[in-house]
Amino acid sequence: MTSILPTAPVVITPNVLASTLDAGLLGDQAQMATLQQQIATGNAIVKASDDPAGAATMLQLQAGLQRAGQYAQNAQNGVGWLTLANSTVSSMLNQLQSVLSLVEGVSGSALTGQQATLTSTADQVSGALAQLRNLANTTYEGNQPLFAGTGNATAAYDASGNYVGGGAAPARTVAPGTTVSASVTGPEIFGSGPTSVIGPSGVLENIVSDLNTATTASLQDLRQNQLPALQAALSTVEDAAGTLGANQQQMEGFATQATASTAALEQELGSLQSTNMAQAITSLQLQQNAYQEALYATSQLSADSLAKYL
Numbered sequence: 001m002t003s004i005l006p007t008a009p010v011v012i013t014p015n016v017l018a019s020t021l022d023a024g025l026l027g028d029q030a031q032m033a034t035l036q037q038q039i040a041t042g043n044a045i046v047k048a049s050d051d052p053a054g055a056a057t058m059l060q061l062q063a064g065l066q067r068a069g070q071y072a073q074n075a076q077n078g079v080g081w082l083t084l085a086n087s088t089v090s091s092m093l094n095q096l097q098s099v100l101s102l103v104e105g106v107s108g109s110a111l112t113g114q115q116a117t118l119t120s121t122a123d124q125v126s127g128a129l130a131q132l133r134n135l136a137n138t139t140y141e142g143n144q145p146l147f148a149g150t151g152n153a154t155a156a157y158d159a160s161g162n163y164v165g166g167g168a169a170p171a172r173t174v175a176p177g178t179t180v181s182a183s184v185t186g187p188e189i190f191g192s193g194p195t196s197v198i199g200p201s202g203v204l205e206n207i208v209s210d211l212n213t214a215t216t217a218s219l220q221d222l223r224q225n226q227l228p229a230l231q232a233a234l235s236t237v238e239d240a241a242g243t244l245g246a247n248q249q250q251m252e253g254f255a256t257q258a259t260a261s262t263a264a265l266e267q268e269l270g271s272l273q274s275t276n277m278a279q280a281i282t283s284l285q286l287q288q289n290a291y292q293e294a295l296y297a298t299s300q301l302s303a304d305s306l307a308k309y310l
Contacts, residue, residue, distance in 0.1 A: 061265055068261040071174055075255035078172035081182040082248035085146050088138045089189065089241045095128045095135075096197070096234045103207060103227050106219065115214050122211035129204040133161055136186055136198060147186040156186045161199040163187055174254035181247050189240040190233070197233035204230075 102121050137155045138146050148156040151166030158164050163186045171179040187196075196202040203226060210222040 061268055065262060065265040068258055068265055072255060072258035072262055074172040075174045075180075075251055075258050078174065078180060078182040078251040079248065079255055081140050081146065081170070081172075082244055082251055084138065084140055085183045086241065086244045086248055088135050088146065089237065089244060092132055092135050092189070093234070093237055093241060095131050096230070096237060099125055099128045099204065099207070100230055100234060103222065103230060106211070106222060118211045118214045122208045125204060125208050125211065129161075129198060129208070132190075132198045132204070133157055133159075136190065146183050147189060149185045157198065161196065161202060161205075163190075163192065163196075163199070172251070174251065174258065178254070180251050180254065181243075182251070184240050184243055188243075189237055191236055195229065195233070197230070197237075203233050 102124055106118070106121060136147055136157045140146055145153060145156045145165065148165030149167040150170050153165045156163065156165045165186055167185075169181045169183045169185050169188070171181045173179050190197045190199070191202075192199070194201065197204055199205075207222060207226045207230065210218040210226060
């Protein structure tokens with residue numbers, strides 16, 4: 001038979017009870033202070049110890065928000081570049097199509113010896129060439145050449161039509177591991193070397209020379225060599241325009257996506273971080289009532305207890 005030994009009674013002395021009650025009061029005071037700070041600041045998490053898991057989530061959301069904001073900024077900048085590039089290339093196409101119409105209208109057999117007409121046509125082509133060289137040096141926000149690549153050049157082309165840019169077309173990082181080109185390089189639009197439409201001894205300069213020479217041979221060269229070269233150059237510019245249009249559409253899609261992600265993260269972060277005012281005020285009132293009751297109970301522990309006078 002197992003004997004059950006009597007256990008000693010647990011004795012709670014007034015001092016132990018007072019210490020316990022005092023610790024409870026301090027805890028109530030700390031909780032009220034936290035609630036008051038949450039109400040005053042509007043932040044549910046004032047310090048990490050308020051909600052360690054929530055604080056960790058908040059840090060992750062803030063980091064994600066920063067990344068999404070940067071992607072949105074990159075994409076918007078890329079949209080700006082591409083909008084201007086598309087507009088510029090559209091103007092280039094208009095100039096080249098006008099030149100093509102002029103050249104197609106020139107007949108070697110009909111215009112041989114008609115120097116005034118040919119000179120006038122040459123002047124118009126020269127004007128178009130000057131316009132194209134100016135357009136080729138279009139800058140974004142006044143200081144960044146659109147078509148100079150990623151080199152440090154202050155212009156894409158010099159006054160003679162030589163390409164002075166370098167590297168690939170600039171690109172923007174718009175999502176994790178994803179970049180989209182924000183432009184094309186000058187040679188991708190105008191070609192290079194003898195096939196360059198705006199370069200020295202290029203297609204348009206050769207057309208001007210043939211028109212000013214105005215011989216049967218030069219007009220024959222105009223028809224047989226320079227006209228096909230101009231048509232090929234126009235096709236190259238059209239291809240560049242297509243690339244820019246596709247890139248702009250893609251960049252706009254990523255800009256929309258990044259903006260939406262930023263808004264969603266901001267909403268989630270706000271929901272986690274913002275104080276539920278109605279709930280916090282109710283909790284504070286309940287905590288204050290509980291504190292007053294605990295304070296009264298503590299004061300009654302002993303007539304001589306200092307807690308009575310708190």
